Amino acid sequence: MAKLDRVVMNQAWTCSVSSTVSFLPAGISDHTPTLLDIANDIRISRPFKFLNCWPSSKTFSDNVSFVWTQRHYGKKISFLFQKLKALRAPLRSLHKDEFSNLDKRVIAARNTLLDCQTSILETGGSTLLFRQEKVLLEEFKLYGLLRLRLSTNVPNSSTFSLMMVLPNIFTLLSKKESTTDTADNLPSSLFQQGTLQPCHTSILIAAITDDEILEALKYIDRNKSPRVDGFSSGFFLDTWGTVGHDFCAAARDYFVTGVMPKAANSTLITLVPKVTVGIH
Incomplete structure (x- = not known):
């Protein structure tokens, strides 16, 4: 055969x-x-993804601000992508220094705290031991909280990124244009005539504002469908004071030019096994 x-x-x-x-x-x-x-x-290498616990780091804002002050070139959407790409390395380093092996850090912090409390019970305690216990207790709570925040992130297969943020922003804003309160207040005779007056068309084609973009961004869940770059809507909300201007510029640029880079609609295809554990 x-x-x-x-x-x-x-x-x-x-x-x-x-x-x-x-x-x-x-x-x-x-x-x-x-x-x-x-x-x-x-x-x-694991795909990059933004984690909800990172903003709790004292150095997170500094990392974002440093990258955002660097000079980049290109169109407004590409300009935004370049900055996000440059931000990955600092955030990976931050994760490695402060958030890696959280399970082991929680166990180690707990054991150290229990050893300190045992010493207090055996010796009756001292000012130094009580201070040490307070510090260790706060450290243990901090690691436990970070692990909890980390667990609230959707796994890699559910990473939500800029590649999904921008198309969703455009969709939400387009829907908003068709359901705006100003349009609802237009006289009914206007639609019966079948034509719009210049004063009315100017309302419908008015430029999208930064407030509308931010409002649409807030409608998107912090964790959503898988995309390529790994930055979630939560990242943009947490860093809006720094990145908001460039984000709005990229969103407005689409409505002006009508051009969206292919990367903005790219996605990942993940094969999901049908069994929990593979068998030869």
């Missing part, structure tokens, strides 16, 4: 990766399951 299944690799793979291939019994299928065993420890 002819063998239907093959594994193909190029020279670059064979030179850099040590691997073996095993063909498993086919069972009732026409195809044989193929198992690729990679001996090398290949590190796969």
Whole structure:
């Protein structure tokens, strides 16, 4: 019987990766399951995503402000993308320094607190021990709170980013234009005539304001559908005083030019396994 299944690799793979291939019994299928065993420890970088706990860091605002003061070039939407891309590295470093391995940090802080409290019970306590207990208690509560905030983020497959923020902003603002209170107050005879007067058309084509953009942004949940860049609507709300001007400029630019970069509508396709644990 002819063998239907093959594994193909190029020279670059064979030179850099040590691997073996095993063909498993086919069972009732026409195809044989193929198992690729990679001996090398290949590190796969995780996609960037904004975490709700980051704004609680004392250095978060400084990182955002520093990147936002750097000079960038290009169209207004591209200008915004460049700044967000440059912000990823500082935020990754912040996460590594202050928010990585929170489970271990919580356990370590708890054990240190219990050791201090044990010493107080055994010795009757002292001013130094009571002060130390207070500091350790606050540290333990802080790590527990950070872990809770981290758990409120949707997993990687639900990261909500600028790629979703801007299209949603445009959709919400477009809907707002058609349901504005000013339009509701137009005289009914206007619609019966079938034509609009210049004074009325000027209302319908009025420029979008920054307040309307911010209001539309607030309608979007902090965590939503997966996109590419990883920045959530929560990021823009938390840093609005710094990034709001550029965000509004990018949103208004779309309504003026009608041009949206392909990246703004790009997305990720994630394969979700049908079983909890894969079996060979």
